[in-house]
Amino acid sequence: MTTSWADSVDNSVIGSSDANAARPARSTYVPPHLRNKPPSSEPPVASHSSSLPANDRVNYGGPTAGSRGGGSYNRPDHGRQEYGYSGRTGGGWNNRGGGWDRGREREVNPFEDDEATDHAFGEQENTGINFDAYDDIPVDTSGENVPPPVNTFAEIDLGEALNHNIRRCKYVKPTPVQRYAIPISLAGRDLMACAQTGSGKTAAFCFPIISGILKMQHVQRPRIGRTAFPLALILSPTRELSCQIHDEAKKFSYQTGVKVVVAYGGAPINQQMRELERGVDILVATPGRLVDLLERARVSLQMIRYLALDEADRMLDMGFEPQIRKIVEQMDMPLQGLRQTMLFSATFPKEIQRLASDFLSNYVFLAVGRVGSSTDLIAQRVEYVLESDKRSHLMDLLHAQRENGIIGKQGLTLVFVETKKGADALEHWLCLNGFPATSIHGDRTQQERELALRSFKSGNTPILVATDVAARGLDIPRVAHVVNFDLPNDIDDYVHRIGRTGRAGKMGLATAFFNDNNFSLAKPLADLMQEANQEVPAWLTRFAARASYGGGNRNRRSGGSRFGGRDFRRDGQHNKGPEYYGGTGGYGVPASYGGGYGPPGVASAWD
DNA sequence: AAAAAAG
Known part of the structure; x- marks a missing residue:
C-alpha cells in the first residue's frame, strides 16, 4: 500500500x-509565516483566457454566427418524417470542417474535435473506455419481468447509423449500466438507474432514445405557430451538464436526422428559440429556461415520448422539485405510462426514490456497481x-x-x-x-x-x-x-x-x-x-x-442500507401498495412486484 | 447554510 x-x-x-x-x-x-512577501518570480498566468483560440467553440452552444441570417426563420420543419438513415445521409453532405457555415442544413462533424484531441494528447488517452475496469461488479435489478442484459452492442438492434456513431466514439462494448439499462429501456420500460460516476450513464439513456425516435416512422407533429414539439426531453441540474449531454447526444445522432437542441439559462434565449424553430427531436435543458420557454409557448411537451432526468436525485431534491413537478405534472406532458421515463444518478436516497416514483410507471430499479464511488x-x-x-x-x-x-x-x-x-x-x-x-x-x-x-x-x-x-x-x-x-x-x-x-x-x-x-x-x-x-x-x-x-449523526442513512443502492420498494415499511408508484398512471399496477422481492441474500452487496 | 436554476 x-x-x-x-x-x-x-x-x-x-x-x-x-x-x-x-x-x-x-x-x-x-x-505561512512569510506569506506577505511579494509574489514569486513565476507570473500568475493571468493571460490564459486571452490565449485561447478564438474559434474554440460557439458561445452558448448555439448556432454558428454565420447561420444567423440563414433564412430558415420561416421554415420550421416540425412535421418532418425523414428519420431513415437513407434519406438525408446519402450524397450532398459535406462534413469537412473549416469552411464557412453557409447552409442551415449542414451538420457539423462532432467527431473532428475528438480526433484533434487524440493527436494533441497522444495515442493512449482516448482509446475509449477501459471496460475491463468494470468487470465483475455487482448488479441488482428489481421490478416485474426485467428484460435480460446484453453483452454486446451488436446484440441490440440500435440501427446502423447509431452503431456507426458508437464505433466512432470508440465504444467497443457496453459498460455494465449500458448492458442492463439499454435493453430495459428498449423494451419500453420506465427505469430508475443507479450507476457509478463515470460509468457511461449518458449513453445508456441516449441510445434508446435515439433508436426509438429513428423507429418512429409516422409521427405527425402539430404545426402551431412557432411552438416546437420535441419527442424527448432530457433534464439536468446545471447548464454545463446540459451542454455536455447535448454534445454527446449530437455525436450519437450524427447523420441520423435526429435533431438535438439544448436550452439553458444565462445565454441569449433568442438564439435558443431560433434553434428550436428549426426543429427539435431531443431537447436537452435546465429546468428554469425550459419553464420560460414553455410559458412563452415556444415549446410544447405534448409529443414527448421519452423523459430522462440526469442526476435525478438532485433534480428532485428541495431546490428543484417544484420546477420538475411543474414541467412533468402541470404542463402538457403525457402522463406516465404514455411516455417512457428514465431516471439516472450515481446516488439515490430512499426519500428521493419515493418522490421519484410519482413520475414512474411499473418501473425497473437497476443498481450497478457499488453505488457511491x-x-x-x-x-x-x-x-x-x-x-x-x-x-x-x-x-x-x-x-x-x-x-x-x-x-x-x-x-x-x-x-x-x-x-x-x-x-x-x-x-x-x-x-x-x-x-x-x-x-x-x-x-x-x-x-x-x-x-x-x-x-x-x-x-x-x-x-x-x-x-x-x-x-x-x-x-x-x-x-x-x-x-x-x-x-x-x-x-x-x-x-x-x-x-x-x-x-x-x-x-x-x-x-x-x-x-x-x-x-x-x-x-x-x-x-x-x-x-x-x-x-x-x-x-x-x-x-x-x-x-x-453522540447526537451528531443526523445522516439520513444511518442505520439503513447505505448509498441508496437499493430499491426502496423492497424495504418492508414502504411495501404497502400502489400509492407509491403510479396512482395516477393509466396502468393498474398490481400491489406486488413479482420478481421484485427476491430472497434477502440477493441485496447483500448493498448492505 | 450553501449552491443551483429565469431575468
Whole structure:
C-alpha cells in the first residue's frame, strides 16, 4: 500500500517519475509565516483566457454566427418524417470542417474535435473506455419481468447509423449500466438507474432514445405557430451538464436526422428559440429556461415520448422539485405510462426514490456497481487540516504534483470549495502564488463559466476551483486529482465530487481536508471509504465512533442500507401498495412486484 | 447554510 499521495498519483494516474528524488527548490512556495512577501518570480498566468483560440467553440452552444441570417426563420420543419438513415445521409453532405457555415442544413462533424484531441494528447488517452475496469461488479435489478442484459452492442438492434456513431466514439462494448439499462429501456420500460460516476450513464439513456425516435416512422407533429414539439426531453441540474449531454447526444445522432437542441439559462434565449424553430427531436435543458420557454409557448411537451432526468436525485431534491413537478405534472406532458421515463444518478436516497416514483410507471430499479464511488478506480485520502492551514496544505500538494509533472495538460486538478466567495478568493490566491487557476461558480457569468471550463479542459489552466456547480456529471478527461478543500455536508455530494476523476475506467486520486467542522460527515465518510476498500485513518474512525454514538449523526442513512443502492420498494415499511408508484398512471399496477422481492441474500452487496 | 436554476 502506498503511503504518500504523490506516490499514488505516480502509480495510478500518470506515467512514472522518481517520486523519491530530492525535491527541487520551491521557487514559488511561501511558507505561512512569510506569506506577505511579494509574489514569486513565476507570473500568475493571468493571460490564459486571452490565449485561447478564438474559434474554440460557439458561445452558448448555439448556432454558428454565420447561420444567423440563414433564412430558415420561416421554415420550421416540425412535421418532418425523414428519420431513415437513407434519406438525408446519402450524397450532398459535406462534413469537412473549416469552411464557412453557409447552409442551415449542414451538420457539423462532432467527431473532428475528438480526433484533434487524440493527436494533441497522444495515442493512449482516448482509446475509449477501459471496460475491463468494470468487470465483475455487482448488479441488482428489481421490478416485474426485467428484460435480460446484453453483452454486446451488436446484440441490440440500435440501427446502423447509431452503431456507426458508437464505433466512432470508440465504444467497443457496453459498460455494465449500458448492458442492463439499454435493453430495459428498449423494451419500453420506465427505469430508475443507479450507476457509478463515470460509468457511461449518458449513453445508456441516449441510445434508446435515439433508436426509438429513428423507429418512429409516422409521427405527425402539430404545426402551431412557432411552438416546437420535441419527442424527448432530457433534464439536468446545471447548464454545463446540459451542454455536455447535448454534445454527446449530437455525436450519437450524427447523420441520423435526429435533431438535438439544448436550452439553458444565462445565454441569449433568442438564439435558443431560433434553434428550436428549426426543429427539435431531443431537447436537452435546465429546468428554469425550459419553464420560460414553455410559458412563452415556444415549446410544447405534448409529443414527448421519452423523459430522462440526469442526476435525478438532485433534480428532485428541495431546490428543484417544484420546477420538475411543474414541467412533468402541470404542463402538457403525457402522463406516465404514455411516455417512457428514465431516471439516472450515481446516488439515490430512499426519500428521493419515493418522490421519484410519482413520475414512474411499473418501473425497473437497476443498481450497478457499488453505488457511491468507483471503488478501486479512485484512491481516496483524508487529511486532518485546520481551516487556517488549508491554503498552505493545498500549496504543498500542488508543489509536490508539479514536481511529479502532474500539473498541466496531462494532469488536471479540481478543487472544491463550499462558497462562491471562497472560490474567487482561492482562485486569486493560487494565481498570486504562481499556480494557473480559474474558477467556476454560480456568480460568474455564463460566458465566464464556459470559458473557465474550456480553459481547464484544454490544460491551459490546469487548476479549477469550483463550487458544487461542477460536482455532478461533468466529464473532464485527465482530471488526475480532486481536492475537497472544503468538504460538503452530504456524503452524496462527496461521492459526486470525487467522481470527477477516475472516469471511463481510468484511475484517479481524491484528497479531502477534514477538520472539526466536518464532524457530521465523519461516519458516512469512514463507512464509504471502508466500503471502497480505502485506508481509513485511525483518527477518522475515532471521529466516526463519536459521531454515531453522540447526537451528531443526523445522516439520513444511518442505520439503513447505505448509498441508496437499493430499491426502496423492497424495504418492508414502504411495501404497502400502489400509492407509491403510479396512482395516477393509466396502468393498474398490481400491489406486488413479482420478481421484485427476491430472497434477502440477493441485496447483500448493498448492505 | 450553501449552491443551483429565469431575468
